[in-house]
Amino acid sequence: MAEFRITGMHTGVPTHYCPGCSHGLIERLVMESIEELGIQERVIAVPGVGCAGLAAAYYNCDCHSPSHGRALAVATGIKRVRPDNIVFTYQGDGDLASIGMMETIHAANRGEVLTTIMANNAAYGMTGGQASPTTLLGQRTTTSQQGRTVKANGYPVHMSELLSQLDGVYYIERVTVNTVPNIRKAKKAIKHAFQNQIEGKGFNFVEVLASCPTTWGMSPVDAAKWIGTDMIREYPLGVFVDKDQGVQR
Amino acid sequence: MISVTLNKERCKGCGLCVEVCPKQLLQLDAKTTNDKGYHPVMITDSGSCIACCSCALRCPDLCIEIREV
Amino acid sequence: MSKVLMKGNEAIAEAAIRCGCRAFFGYPITPQSEIPEYMSVRMPEVGGVFLQAESELAGINMVGGAAGAGVRTMTSTSGPGYALMQEAMSNFSAVGVPFVVVNMMRGGPGSGGILVNQGDYFQATRGGGNGDYRVLVLAPYNVQEACDLIQEAFDLADEFRLPAILLGDAMIGQMMETVEIKDVVRENRDISWATTGWDRKSRPRNVLFSLNATNEENEARILGIEERFHKAAERARIDTYRAEDAEVILVAYGTSARVSSAAVDTLRECGIRAGLVRPIFLSPFPVERIREAVIKPDVKAVVAVEMSRGMMVDDVRLALNGEKPVYLCNRVGSFVPMPDEIADFVKQILSKEVR
Numbered sequence: 310m311a312e313f314r315i316t317g318m319h320t321g322v323p324t325h326y327c328p329g330c331s332h333g334l335i336e337r338l339v340m341e342s343i344e345e346l347g348i349q350e351r352v353i354a355v356p357g358v359g360c361a362g363l364a365a366a367y368y369n370c371d372c373h374s375p376s377h378g379r380a381l382a383v384a385t386g387i388k389r390v391r392p393d394n395i396v397f398t399y400q401g402d403g404d405l406a407s408i409g410m411m412e413t414i415h416a417a418n419r420g421e422v423l424t425t426i427m428a429n430n431a432a433y434g435m436t437g438g439q440a441s442p443t444t445l446l447g448q449r450t451t452t453s454q455q456g457r458t459v460k461a462n463g464y465p466v467h468m469s470e471l472l473s474q475l476d477g478v479y480y481i482e483r484v485t486v487n488t489v490p491n492i493r494k495a496k497k498a499i500k501h502a503f504q505n506q507i508e509g510k511g512f513n514f515v516e517v518l519a520s521c522p523t524t525w526g527m528s529p530v531d532a533a534k535w536i537g538t539d540m541i542r543e544y545p546l547g548v549f550v551d552k553d554q555g556v557q558r
Numbered sequence: 559m560i561s562v563t564l565n566k567e568r569c570k571g572c573g574l575c576v577e578v579c580p581k582q583l584l585q586l587d588a589k590t591t592n593d594k595g596y597h598p599v600m601i602t603d604s605g606s607c608i609a610c611c612s613c614a615l616r617c618p619d620l621c622i623e624i625r626e627v
Numbered sequence: 628m629s630k631v632l633m634k635g636n637e638a639i640a641e642a643a644i645r646c647g648c649r650a651f652f653g654y655p656i657t658p659q660s661e662i663p664e665y666m667s668v669r670m671p672e673v674g675g676v677f678l679q680a681e682s683e684l685a686g687i688n689m690v691g692g693a694a695g696a697g698v699r700t701m702t703s704t705s706g707p708g709y710a711l712m713q714e715a716m717s718n719f720s721a722v723g724v725p726f727v728v729v730n731m732m733r734g735g736p737g738s739g740g741i742l743v744n745q746g747d748y749f750q751a752t753r754g755g756g757n758g759d760y761r762v763l764v765l766a767p768y769n770v771q772e773a774c775d776l777i778q779e780a781f782d783l784a785d786e787f788r789l790p791a792i793l794l795g796d797a798m799i800g801q802m803m804e805t806v807e808i809k810d811v812v813r814e815n816r817d818i819s820w821a822t823t824g825w826d827r828k829s830r831p832r833n834v835l836f837s838l839n840a841t842n843e844e845n846e847a848r849i850l851g852i853e854e855r856f857h858k859a860a861e862r863a864r865i866d867t868y869r870a871e872d873a874e875v876i877l878v879a880y881g882t883s884a885r886v887s888s889a890a891v892d893t894l895r896e897c898g899i900r901a902g903l904v905r906p907i908f909l910s911p912f913p914v915e916r917i918r919e920a921v922i923k924p925d926v927k928a929v930v931a932v933e934m935s936r937g938m939m940v941d942d943v944r945l946a947l948n949g950e951k952p953v954y955l956c957n958r959v960g961s962f963v964p965m966p967d968e969i970a971d972f973v974k975q976i977l978s979k980e981v982r
Contacts, residue, residue, distance in 0.1 A: 313614035313624040320832075324619055328596065329572035333618035350826045353696070358838075365836045371822035373695050374836035376718045379688040382680070386692025387822065389676045390650050390700070394824050412688070415681040489578055489612045522572075529572040 316340045318349060322366045327434075329529020331519030332361045334486050335428050335495070339399060340368065342500035346507065348395045355384040357400030357409065360434040360521075364399060378408030381416040384423050395506055397424040402443040403433045406466050410442075413472070420477030422511030424502045427468060429544065430521035438524025442466040445543050450524070465543055469516045473549040473558055479510045481549040485518035485541065487533035510552070518544055560609045564599050565621040571596035575613035575622060581606050584613060630807045635770045636661035636703075636800045638808065639729055639793070640669065642774035643701055646781050646811040648727070649675035650700040652689035654682060654708060657741040658797035659731040662703040683708035687715040687728070694726035695719070695835050697818030699781055703729035705797075706747045707738065710755060716790055717756025721837035721848060723820065723855075725784035727777060729793045731800040734961045742961035743798040743882050748938035751794050752910040759849045761856040763791040764910035766880040770804035776907070778811050783862070785816055787855040794909060796934075798882040860911035865904055867920055869895065873902025874925050875973055877956075878917070878943050879932040880906050882963065887932045890969035900925070901973060909939070914946040922950045927980045932969055933957045952980065 318340030326333045343352050354368040358377035365372045375383040380398040388396045398405075405413050405427045416423065432450055433439040440450040440457055443465050447456040457465075469483040480502060484495035495517055502513035518540050520532035527535060549558045569592065576584045576599065587600040599621065601607070607624075614622040633641070640662045643651075651666040663679060670677035676693065680686030686702050694700040704712065709730045719726070732747045734740025751764050763783050767773035773795060780791035825832050839845035868888050870876055875894075879887040884905040894901035904920045906913050921929055929951050931940035937955040944953045956972040958964045 311609055311611050311624070312626055313611040313622065315620045315623055319620060323568055326618065328570035329574055330618060333620070334616075337618075337620060351824050353822050353824060355692070362838070365834050369825075369832070371825045371833045372836065373692060373822045374834070374838070375688055375691065376714050379685070379715070382685040382688035383692035383695070385678070385685075386650070386652060386689035386694075386700070387696045389678060389689070390693040390698040391696050391823065394696075411681060412685050415685065489615050492615050529574050530577050533574065 316344050318344045318369045320367055320369045324367060325363055326360060327523040329520065329522045329532060330360065331430065331486050331517070332364070332428055334492070335426065335517050335519060336361070336364055336367060336399065338492070338496045338499050339397070339426060341496065342503050345500065346503055348503070348507065351393065352395045352397065353387055355380045355387070355396060355398045357398060357404030359401040359404050361399055361401055361428060378404055379412060380404065381409060381412040381423070381425065385416055385421050388421060388423055392422070395424070395503065397426065397503070399426045399428070401434070402427060402429045402431065403441040406442040406468050414475070417472045417512045417514065418475045418477045420479070420512050422506055422509055424506045424513045425515070426499060427514070427516045428519040429468070429516050430519040431540065432521050432524045434521045434524055438521070445539060467544065469514065469549045472514055478512045478514060478550050479552050480505050480513045483516040483518070483544060483546050483549065485536055485546060487518070487520065487536040559627050560604070560607045561625045561627045562601050562604050562607055563623040563625070564601065566598035567592050568619050569596060569598035569621045570594065570619060571598060572618065574616045574618065575599055578612040578616045580610060580612065581608060583607055630805045632803050633770065633806050634661060634801065634803050635773055635795065636731070637665045638770050638806045639773050639777050640665040642777050642808045643727070643781070644669050644673055644675070645808050646778040647813050648699045648701050648781065649673065650693040650698050651676070651702065652678050652680050652686040652693070652700070653702045654680055654686050654704065656705045656708045658733055658800050659703045659705055659729065661800070662729060683711040687712035690726050691715055691719045691724050695724045695822055697821030697823050701727040701729065703731070705731050705733045706735050709747065709750065713755035716754060716762055717758055717760050718837050720760035720762060720789055720852060721758070722835040723788035724835065725788055725790065727780045727784060727791050727793060729777065729795065732794065732796040740961050741797060743796045743934060743963060744961050745796060745881060745883060745933050746935040746959070748909070748935060751792050752912070759852070761789060761852055762910060763787065763789055763859055764794050765791065765907060766794045766909050767799060768881050768884045768905065770799065770802065771806045773799055774806055774808050778809065782813070783859060787859045789852070789855060789859070794881070796882050856911060863908035863911045863913035863916065865906050865913050865916040865920065867905070868903040870902030870904055870920055872900055872925060874900045875928050875930065875977060876921050876926055877901065877903045877930050877932050877969070878906070878939070879903065880909060880939060883932045883934055886964060886966050887969060889966035890973070893966050893970040894973055899973065899977065912942045912946060917943065917946045921947060926951055928976055929953045930973055930976065931955050932964055934961070934963060935959060
């Protein structure tokens with residue numbers, strides 16, 4: 310027996326996401342974590358640009374939404390001058406792993422005391438479902454209409470594995486939200502990534518495998534299943550780095 | 559007593575909550591549509607709800623609240 | 628602070644610190660690298676932030692983040708680096724984040740060269756980013772003025788909520804001159820708009836986001852920038868040298884103004900009443916001041932002197948709107964037009980004008 314209350318960290322503005330999109334869900338986990346950690350007044354949101362970029366209307370806190378790909382640079386600027394604030398970025402795979410790859414690698418390498426959530430839905434949702442760096446091989450998108458090939462688009466990018474090679478990272482975990490148990494685990498990871506920042510530890514990165522039913526051309530339920538059958542094979546879940554536990558993969 | 563609040567106007571009829579309810583108490587109301595034109599979620603037998611909150615946890619649009627009253 | 632002999636770049640950095648700049652994010656590029664070097668030492672001394680970014684693109688976004696969080700922040704660069712900052716200039720102008728960018732121009736286009744040049748005038752004044760936005764541009768022509776103007780730039784940026792550019796060049800950055808740097812304390816800066824963490828009481832939630840949900844919002848944002856920019860235009864000023872009774876007026880900024888004042892003296896020695904009008908503001912361009920100084924019965928011709936293919940000359944023509952004939956005396960490729968070259972050019976056109 311339990312209760313479930315809607316988090317006060319949400320402004321209450323109805324979301325623009327498609328039915329079954331994971332962004333609304335992952336953002337809710339971020340908001341719940343912030344509320345449960347009692348940092349609502351210290352937190353500053355830095356959303357990336359893309360479907361999740363409109364979350365500036367949903368996070369019930371100060372919010373600085375920069376240009377596409379620049380979230381981690383803006384977040385670095387904020388955190389460096391306001392170290393007592395809790396600064397987080399919430400970015401899609403395109404924003405973080407494509408146009409923002411440079412900012413991401415260097416923020417992680419500098420060990421910025423930040424919390425970064427990457428919603429990996431293997432596509433550019435807002436612009437209509439184009440291929441992104443994390444699109445799976447063979448996956449059809451509007452710019453890989455016969456399915457992604459290595460020759461045309463290179464290999465899928467594994468951000469958790471990639472960033473775990475940098476000494477500056479403190480905590481990296483890949484989770485997903487396609488089932489209730491996984492949602493609980495994702496919440497735990499996201500909250501941990503914020504807790505680390507509160508304790509001055511950084512860089513914290515949580516990659517969340519997310520579904521994009523509309524551009525995947527699937528129902529929300531099937532999209533959740535596809536994560537479990539296909540995406541997880543390419544992007545295995547787990548903790549990649551956790552310096553508290555001496556985990557380093 | 560458990561009260562299940564469903565925000566039918568916010569609901570987008572994605573069906574994820576319907577799929578996870580262990581007691582199959584939820585379904586999309588085929589007879590009505592909300593302002594956005596979605597068939598919103600409805601509960602068939604709230605008395606049988608065990609307040610596991612799976613539906614609320616699974617909802618991407620913050621449409622479900624579960625309270626003990 | 629007493630008078631000291633300092634290199635332009637370093638004096639400018641110290642002047643920024645002395646007016647409360649407490650965060651610097653930059654990237655090495657000749658001819659301004661002394662600024663990040665200097666800041667890497669001084670910022671920690673004053674409890675400020677110094678960070679060398681991985682690129683100018685990242686650096687300017689760090690600046691926007693820090694300035695958007697209410698701290699006086701700056702970066703410095705040169706042409707190629709400033710080119711990487713244009714997306715951010717457009718974005719941060721749109722959301723009204725004030726900060727200062729020092730741009731020490733060098734040879735262009737492309738990698739161009741590392742010597743003095745003025746070929747970035749359009750980029751600085753017209754803006755290289757997308758959309759209807761504006762930035763403030765101030766142009767010093769010696770080290771003392773550079774120190775005074777960067778301090779003024781911070782105040783203007785705060786007042787008009789627009790980024791401000793200090794547009795120098797390799798000469799101004801690299802030369803050493805005596806300078807007296809003032810201590811300016813800005814205690815009560817209004818940062819109620821900044822993203823500093825929302826206490827839910829003292830003010831509404833602050834959101835800095837340049838995407839507009841409606842045309843009305845987009846229009847209001849642009850008209851807001853225009854209004855602030857036109858208010859700033861009231862401050863746009865010039866400096867003049869021997870221009871009161873002039874029959875021909877040279878118009879030049881920065882290093883070109885230095886050689887032009889020598890040309891004025893040369894011309895005066897051979898009986899030609901030359902004068903110099905030097906815009907200190909380049910954006911907003913000081914149209915009224917220039918018209919006052921130039922549209923007079925004695926003035927037969929106006930000569931814009933530039934180290935570029937001619938860019939400021941367009942603004943001079945727009946300002947004078949056909950009232951006086953405007954000529955261009957210029958060199959490109961980082962050649963500096965020499966005073967006697969300028970003098971000969973003036974004599975040539977005057978002979979045509981007088982006929």
